[in-house]
Amino acid sequence: MDDRQLQQWVEEISLQSFGRPFLHQARFNRRLRSTGGRYFTRTHDIEISWHQYEQYGKQDVEKIIKHELCHYHLHLTKRGYQHRDEDFKRLLQHVGGTRYCRALPDALRRKEPYRYKLVCQHCGMEYMRKRKTDPRKYACGHCRGRLKLVALDLQMNS
Template identity: 70%
Template sequence: MDNETLQAWVEQVSRDSFGRPFLHQATFNRRLRSTGGRYFMRSHDIEINPKQLETFGREETEKIIKHELCHYHLHLTKRGYRHQDADFQRLLAEVGGSRYCSALPGQTKRVQPYRYKLVCRSCGMEYLRKRKVNPAKYACGKCRGKLFIKMLDFVLEP
């Protein structure tokens, strides 16, 4: 598949699943290692790892496209476009996008995702954690309040 076909594909997914046009550039980038796709905040362009398509096929790649389009549309409409934002998680679930930018297997240097958060009982401040920790050992950095730990219903890449 060439870049032109990818561009048309992303435009179509954007119209069909988001009801909005994709007005920027989508290209394949073979140099992407651990990630299936990337969204560029400055140029608003999207890159897709061609190995994603070769390894997982069209259906899985379309989920990555949807993931990147979630970043794209939320960023352009000034809503929460980061993985941890409620807007992002809601839209991603709605369109059925992949949970990760990085979905390719077999990397040696896999970055640990966030799986937990420490939440302050007093002020509600949240701190992401990659490992399960004992909340009694920590205090809120903002108000020194007591914390409790909660597993994320969503695994977040760092």
């Protein structure tokens, strides 16, 4: 399936399930891994995770499309389109969309190793980080003590 076919599919689902046309762009995004899809409030476009389609097929992706179309139609009609809004929850249940998408296997999620550790100088609490952070900007969440940055020794097997 390509973006053109996805566009037609989203337009069909919109008319069948919502009784309203989808007048913007729908496309696959191969970088989406932790979410099934996205709705953009500025452009009203929708992106769907290619990996969800590849891994779980049409049935699961149809539920994700319905979820994104709930955001789309509620936003355009100036009703509660956010996850916490009652309008959104009600419409999602009515059309049979999914609240959450299924998790992708670890091989597709590209988990990075922890490369840094922040250590509290007062209580010894440790905070693992993937990115380097400035310890002066933060305090220990446990005792409010000062933090010290420690780079972890990662051995690359080449």
